[in-house]
Amino acid sequence: MSRSNPRVLATLERAGGFASAQEVYQLMQREGERIGLTTVYRSLQSLLSDKIVDLLHREDGEAIYRLCGESHHHHLVCKNCGDTVEIEGGAIEKWANSMAQEHGFREVGHTAEIFGLCSKC
Amino acid sequence: MSRSNPRVLATLERAGGFASAQEVYQLMQREGERIGLTTVYRSLQSLLSDKIVDLLHREDGEAIYRLCGESHHHHLVCKNCGDTVEIEGGAIEKWANSMAQEHGFREVGHTAEIFGLCSKC
DNA sequence: TATGAAAATGACAATCATTTTCATTTATGC
DNA sequence: GCATAAATGAAAATGATTGTCATTTTCATA
Numbered sequence: 660m661s662r663s664n665p666r667v668l669a670t671l672e673r674a675g676g677f678a679s680a681q682e683v684y685q686l687m688q689r690e691g692e693r694i695g696l697t698t699v700y701r702s703l704q705s706l707l708s709d710k711i712v713d714l715l716h717r718e719d720g721e722a723i724y725r726l727c728g729e730s731h732h733h734h735l736v737c738k739n740c741g742d743t744v745e746i747e748g749g750a751i752e753k754w755a756n757s758m759a760q761e762h763g764f765r766e767v768g769h770t771a772e773i774f775g776l777c778s779k780c
Numbered sequence: 781m782s783r784s785n786p787r788v789l790a791t792l793e794r795a796g797g798f799a800s801a802q803e804v805y806q807l808m809q810r811e812g813e814r815i816g817l818t819t820v821y822r823s824l825q826s827l828l829s830d831k832i833v834d835l836l837h838r839e840d841g842e843a844i845y846r847l848c849g850e851s852h853h854h855h856l857v858c859k860n861c862g863d864t865v866e867i868e869g870g871a872i873e874k875w876a877n878s879m880a881q882e883h884g885f886r887e888v889g890h891t892a893e894i895f896g897l898c899s900k901c
Numbered sequence: 902t903a904t905g906a907a908a909a910t911g912a913c914a915a916t917c918a919t920t921t922t923c924a925t926t927t928a929t930g931c
Numbered sequence: 932g933c934a935t936a937a938a939t940g941a942a943a944a945t946g947a948t949t950g951t952c953a954t955t956t957t958c959a960t961a
Contacts (some may be wrong), residue, residue, distance in 0.1 A: 662937085662938080664938085665889060665918095681917090694940085695939065695940035695941070696919090697921090697940055697941080698939060698940065699922085700919065700920075701939090705879055708906080719839065720817045720841035720842065720843055720918090721841065721917090721918070721936075735883055744883050746879050746883070748875075750815055750871060750875040751872065751875060753813065754871040754872060754875075755894045758856055758867050758894055759894060762856055762865050762867070762899075763895045763898065763899035764896040764897060764899070765896055765899075766897050767894055768895055769892065769893065769895070770892065770893055771890065771891065771892035771937090772865065772887070772890065772891055772892075773876045773879060773889070774888065774889055774890070775880055775885040775889065776795055776885060777884065777948090778883075778884035778885070783908080785909080789920065801947080801948070802948095803940080808912085815911085816910065816911035816913095817911080817948095818910075818912080818913095818949085819909075819910055821947095821948070822949095839919085842946090842947070842948090843948085862947085865924090875928070896954090
């Protein structure tokens, strides 16, 4: 069973707590850290199963890891220029919880992202 | 400019209006239709840009296409057994629209999925 | 009915994220 | 020091998706 390499977590934090495995790896490379892509993937998976990060997906399907404990928010993404705004999701939390309760689900999480064209595009 | 092959749309309908490109392709193969994987991808993309289908992603990131006009709903997915319940998302529509308006975004869409442990697991 | 331009098709190769394999290095207890 | 388990990373494997390109089909018009 592999444990997480602490530099991976540190890098994810430095990246704003929101990045893909590839991005974490490239960031570490650029900063001169000597680490393999495999280790980055393994560490992120380990952080995921320890519930230190969550997993969600970008529009193109690429997996992105988000630090838990970051205030839970969602994103409004421009599908043209990629500009991203963080937004509050209180309404979603309530919706997710009530739906889960209604259907007898426990330990629920959710993903919700909104995409469209920003005012500039 | 490539137009969508009508058999692709027909197959997606037959599949319940909810399937990945690979699934549509395999289904067509099994039913003896002579079509290439490339054409399936192209047709789905074309249906997407014509707004006849939407795109969303499975937990593993694989792209799934959903027929628009199917009543818009979301999913509650058991992360253990994969069991899925369709749920209404009226609250989400409102949230997405108000957030979009607040930040000046137009032509917005959204994805929202809830996952947890179902009552059996 | 011929013809030719444009669109559609599909085999195949390329790309990209992710996972697996496996040999090597590092850490740890004895 | 030594044995053993854990961690690491290079390289290959995998799987979805996209790009390329030669061929076929469609279809309006000569």
